[in-house]
Amino acid sequence: MLKKEGRSTAVFENVEVLSASAFGGKKEGDGPLGKYMDFIAEDAMFGEKSWEKAETHFFTKASRLAIEKAGLKADDIDYVFGGDLLNQCGASAYGMREIDVPFFGVYGACSTFGEAVSLAAMTIEGGFAKNTLCTASSHFCAAEKQFRFPLELGTQRPPSSTWTVTGAGSCVLANGNGKPKIRRITTGRVVDMGVKDAANMGAAMAPAAAQAIYSHFSDTGLDTDYYDIIATGDLGEVGRELLRRLLFEKGIKIDSSLTDCGIEMFDKSSQDTHSGGSGCACSAVAFCAYFYKLLCDKSIKRMLLVPTGALMNTTASQQGESIPSVAHAVAFEAR
Amino acid sequence: MQATKKEQEQYLKKVDKLTPNSPLAKNCVWAFVSGGIICTIGEALFKLFSAMGFSQDNQALLVNLILIGSSALLTGLGLYSSLGKRCGAGTIVPITGFANSMVSPSIEFKKEGFVLGLGAKMFSVAGPVIVYGLLTSIIVGTIHYFFM
Numbered sequence: 198m199l200k201k202e203g204r205s206t207a208v209f210e211n212v213e214v215l216s217a218s219a220f221g222g223k224k225e226g227d228g229p230l231g232k233y234m235d236f237i238a239e240d241a242m243f244g245e246k247s248w249e250k251a252e253t254h255f256f257t258k259a260s261r262l263a264i265e266k267a268g269l270k271a272d273d274i275d276y277v278f279g280g281d282l283l284n285q286c287g288a289s290a291y292g293m294r295e296i297d298v299p300f301f302g303v304y305g306a307c308s309t310f311g312e313a314v315s316l317a318a319m320t321i322e323g324g325f326a327k328n329t330l331c332t333a334s335s336h337f338c339a340a341e342k343q344f345r346f347p348l349e350l351g352t353q354r355p356p357s358s359t360w361t362v363t364g365a366g367s368c369v370l371a372n373g374n375g376k377p378k379i380r381r382i383t384t385g386r387v388v389d390m391g392v393k394d395a396a397n398m399g400a401a402m403a404p405a406a407a408q409a410i411y412s413h414f415s416d417t418g419l420d421t422d423y424y425d426i427i428a429t430g431d432l433g434e435v436g437r438e439l440l441r442r443l444l445f446e447k448g449i450k451i452d453s454s455l456t457d458c459g460i461e462m463f464d465k466s467s468q469d470t471h472s473g474g475s476g477c478a479c480s481a482v483a484f485c486a487y488f489y490k491l492l493c494d495k496s497i498k499r500m501l502l503v504p505t506g507a508l509m510n511t512t513a514s515q516q517g518e519s520i521p522s523v524a525h526a527v528a529f530e531a532r
Numbered sequence: 533m534q535a536t537k538k539e540q541e542q543y544l545k546k547v548d549k550l551t552p553n554s555p556l557a558k559n560c561v562w563a564f565v566s567g568g569i570i571c572t573i574g575e576a577l578f579k580l581f582s583a584m585g586f587s588q589d590n591q592a593l594l595v596n597l598i599l600i601g602s603s604a605l606l607t608g609l610g611l612y613s614s615l616g617k618r619c620g621a622g623t624i625v626p627i628t629g630f631a632n633s634m635v636s637p638s639i640e641f642k643k644e645g646f647v648l649g650l651g652a653k654m655f656s657v658a659g660p661v662i663v664y665g666l667l668t669s670i671i672v673g674t675i676h677y678f679f680m
Contacts, residue, residue: 246643247643342640342641346636347637347639349607349632349636349639349640350613350616350632350633350636350637351612351613351617351619351623351624351629351632351636352613352617353554353559353616353620355554356551356553357551357552388535389534390539390540390543391540392543397547400547404535404543435550435551438550439546439550442546442550
């Protein structure tokens with residue numbers, strides 16, 4: 198029997214999140230979620246010689262810790278699903294040299310964590326794995342270097358810009374029924390509403406988030422108040438407001454339960470992060486550090502995590518293309 | 533999912549309305565004052581070197597050297613970006629900004645080696661300025677030659 202609801206939602210019975218680990222940089226550590234993180238690297242280099250190597254280090258450290266916290270060894274993990282923001286997924290590829298486990302590299306820009314968790318959960322529910330590991334990482338300096346301008350260039354960031362989260366989030370999924378479970382996933386489609394401004398990623402991604410959330414509720418027939426929290430990945434302040442309006446137009450009204458990992462990650466007024474946090478690590482770290490704990494101690498019963506990704510290709514952008522986006526919804530439920 | 537042109541236009545209107553603008557007036561004041569200060573420093577240096585008896589060519593050369601050198605030093609110390617964050621065009625447009633645009637990628641791409649990293653990327657920001665600066669000067673020079 199097909200374990201599916203509607204057009205794009207898969208339903209699971211036996212997938213639990215066994216453990217989660219979160220590593221952050223100094224700025225993330227100073228933010229509101231800092232106290233929930235497992236480790237905070239004081240230095241952007243994280244003891245390495247380059248930012249790219251530092252991100253790789255974050256990736257492996259977070260992965261190892263998640264395995265350790267689950268009480269497992271690398272040999273117990275059947276598959277790793279991981280990705281990052283560097284070209285050709287550099288951090289996960291180089292990071293996985295040190296973790297001897299079959300590996301699927303995934304890329305969904307900042308929605309990578311949602312994509313990794315979705316695939317890992319399906320692999321378990323399908324009976325192909327007992328334990329899987331999902332990791333996503335990003336690094337502010339490495340991302341700026343790759344996508345934008347040199348850090349020391351004296352430019353001004355517009356108010357709609359976001360701040361790439363430095364760090365990595367990792368979780369172990371298992372076939373079991375003791376810990377918070379993954380109940381459903383709704384896989385997003387690529388949406389492009391014509392936004393070309395790379396300094397306004399929230400606006401580019403909001404329609405993708407709206408599509409994923411709308412599909413989730415229409416596929417499942419659930420009410421929006423079924424979830425205590427609906428957290429998008431990295432829409433920021435601008436994107437969240439756009440999302441709220443887009444959903445309203447589709448007849449979905451979400452008020453207090455709608456938040457965004459990027460908004461939760463930094464204190465906008467004191468940390469000068471403008472619209473909020475972003476990057477693969479944004480939703481990964483926010484979930485692994487904070488929301489997972491809330492689910493474990495049952496402060497929240499159900500949450501819908503919707504990591505959002507701007508699938509921007511710098512070459513296509515320079516050729517005048519707009520920014521396509523995607524968002525994947527993952528529904529977690531406390532035991 | 534490809535939205536229709538009309539849907540895209542409607543959405544972009546919404547985006548425009550909800551996206552906060554940069555504080556234009558504040559930025560202009562900062563740019564005017566900071567750019568003015570840099571130019572005043574340059575002018576003061578000119579006067580100084582002129583009083584010291586340097587030829588006009590050498591005065592210009594020395595002023596440029598000092599402004600470029602200070603900007604490169606401030607960039608290396610990580611201070612120019614903090615200035616730029618406030619001053620915007622005020623620190624980008626003068627010659628100090630040009631120095632900053634060459635030093636900042638050089639610092640960053642040194643890790644990829646001296647040839648393909650530092651050497652190749654040094655002009656990643658300044659390159660277009662040089663190319664189109666030269667092109668403009670050729671056009672203006674040609675007009676000047678034939679019509680003035």
